[in-house]
Amino acid sequence: LVDASYDRIREVDDQVKAFLTLDEEHARSQAKQLDAAPDADARLFAIPAGIKDNIVTKGLRTTCGSQFLKNFDDPLYNATVVEKLNAEKTVTVGKLNMDEFAMGSSTENSSYASTRNPWNTDHVPGGSSGGSAASVAAGEVLFSLGSDTGGSIRQPASFCGVVGMKPTYGRVSRSGLVAFASSLDQIGPITHSVGDNARVLEVISGHDKMDSTSANVDVPSYTDKLTGDVKGMKIAVPKEYLSEGVAPEVKEAVMNALKVYELLGAEWEEVSLPHSKYAVSAYYLLASSEASANLARFDGVRYGVRSDKANNMMDMFTHSRSEGFGDEVKRRIMLGTFALSSGYYDAYYKKAQKVRTLIKNDFDQILNDYDVVIGPTAPTPAFKVGEKVDDPLTMYANDILTIPVNLAGVPGISVPCGFSEKGLPIGLQIIGNAFDEGTVYRAAHAYE
């Protein structure tokens, strides 16, 4: 499997550009060792995996897609998720491209390369986990890990025709995930099938004393939930998720999926998430505010590159940050710093927090009466490389259907539900109650 993975990378990664760093020598020797001592108890024995480059890997370069960390070759420890995968004997093939510090929706904000959509390389793979989704879609690895703050697992999964799960906030440890917006970030698996996804989430979930926000909630067997039975399941379809902004071909694919659910004996009804129209505005204030604080650690002292232009300490901070960060990251730091500054805090940050609560209440109410919420993952199929890169606001609006789920903290999955006229994949989003990934998987699996 590991040989096949590197063969495939050699064959296609020049065009797809999913990987930033490969760990070939180590991975091959690890594969040999595993070969010599097969372990039937290991739940992911010898499965080649790719890891998003904001998840730290001991001794393996971790750049977050940023020039600031281009020399961060030797992280001292593994993220908890990586330890958990290692314990089940996966093989880490390499690190995957992403928008710088996970800020973006197309992977064009990577300071290294723009990953391409394997279905059509003129198109973006989505983002920020574009490398994670593209590597699975292109058959370079059997699964990957991504991170999702406002849609960064689900939207690229949708664009690349693969399965991507953003678990409940707190389900998976964030220890070793380079923080973007700590109250929203979650790590999750990207796979070909729902079954594979459930298998990987089972392994990486669970309470971790290294992450005080990880929840002490039992992890059930998700694979046991894949019964194929959704008879009597109650599905809510928010009308805001099928409004004008959503492309007709995306709506059609979602309506077809709902027909499949009807045939399987589930029932669906239209509902409303009245505050979802404020989600993008609230998210960009909150995520940028948290980012402005989290990214303060990149000062040229402890991590990454230090500018050699500086004559004194303040100069060193300024030059290192000016040279190290790209435009989008600077834009977010400025926005976040402004929103948190005294005099503006109540008007922006605090207001956005209140809106967040309203959005969470919308979901809580609906998920009281229904098992899952279903809609599209993204308003359109993958757009063209370069199409939105000069227009941050249009790029931000692309996240309108995924962001509410992060604000509410609930789990959401994207599963393929058809193709556009141009032959690009379309994704169906299934959202569930907090810590009820099992029902989300059951719904996704029955449809798949």
Ligand code: GLN
């Ligand atoms: N596209 C969104 C942003 O740029 C979400 C990113 C993410 O989920 N990491 O912030």
